[in-house]
């Protein structure tokens with residue numbers, strides 16, 4: 176390693192450091208602050224109580240995603256609490272001169288879907304948002320950090336965060352993915368291998384031939400779930416793929432300014448001889464479609480694998496595994512393939528983009544949703560919905576028996592009418608399978624790629640999508 180060689184995290188961190196704090200944390204300048212209706216109202220109230228203005232309204236952008244219904248977004252919203260939250264966001268953004276992408280704007284959607292598609296997310300930025308899955312934006316080579324409500328207040332008031340600098344683990348995915356294996360399977364494998372706490376204290380730098388061959392949308396899926404592996408953030412070095420994605424987007428620089436920005440963005444990529452706290456290699460050619468079976472995203476198996484046997488697992492992990500088996504109603508050692516499902520959900524900030532819907536539609540075309548299975552397709556943004564409509568995807572989904580909905584978080588977190596009922600089992604393209612995550616305290620979630628969810632809907636059971644494709 177040459178003395179001046181640096182990885183991307185260190186380059187971005189150093190250029191955004193206001194000062195090192197006595198606590199050992201960095202006071203980090205935040206280039207872009209994304210807000211939504213759930214974690215911002217208390218932050219605005221705290222700001223008001225302190226009589227402080229928003230420091231950089233022009234660096235702050237808002238959307239409505241968690242509470243927005245996906246059947247009818249007609250105002251006033253049918254749920255009065257949801258309407259109240261939207262009214263509060265409208266007032267707070269209006270009073271503070273912040274741009275809001277509401278349903279009437281035609282640009283509304285899940286915060287981690289609209290940031291990239293509007294060109295707000297750019298390489299080398301520091302990005303904060305009051306949502307765990309902010310790591311998504313790292314797909315462009317940004318350092319994107321999920322924050323809590325009091326930190327949302329801090330960023331609104333100062334455009335800065337007090338935060339520890341993470342170490343960097345480089346994860347190289349080598350080889351080439353087989354047909355039917357997607358970005359979702361890559362990240363679920365990484366989390367399975369390194370554990371849901373394996374990334375604590377780290378930023379994950381994703382690299383290697385599989386990542387380099389991915390589209391921006393696939394990289395967004397990988398970075399999205401960094402947080403599920405415990406990492407503070409995850410990123411991919413900027414390259415021609417991410418830079419070309421940004422060309423011509425609403426908030427991207429234009430003309431000569433874009434070329435100047437592109438030169439700067441490329442220079443931020445990790446130097447070839449940069450140093451890392453840790454390195455991991457995963458052979459992408461060996462991956463199969465992955466499905467979670469438990470109550471955290473690390474509890475997963477390849478679709479053609481059997482569930483773990485408790486006796487084969489380390490003694491200290493057995494109680495936790497037994498709890499997961501009991502909650503999920505599954506039996507150690509059984510095959511997961513063939514497990515019956517009641518609900519199929521395609522959407523979320525992990526897998527609600529146009530390429531996800533195209534892959535799911537490719538599968539949906541081959542059959543019909545089994546009667547009794549509730550199958551939802553929810554575009555991640557209004558722009559994704561428009562693109563899908565142009566390509567005739569809603570017709571394909573409807574003909575197969577899926578419901579085609581409007582943009583929002585929907586059944587990922589179920590802070591809106593889209594919820595599991597009772598002990599329903601959902602095949603879901605979202606990112607968390609915690610107990611009760613999808614709105615029912617006893618509901619069960621199996622995470623998988625959108626194509627796998629579509630396959631599960633057509634057979635009413637966990638199905639290897641490779642058989643269909």
Ligand code: SF4
Pocket residue numbers: 240241285286287306308523524525583584587588605606
């Ligand atoms: S889709 Fe799910 S994870 Fe993503 S922002 Fe919405 S609720 Fe959070």
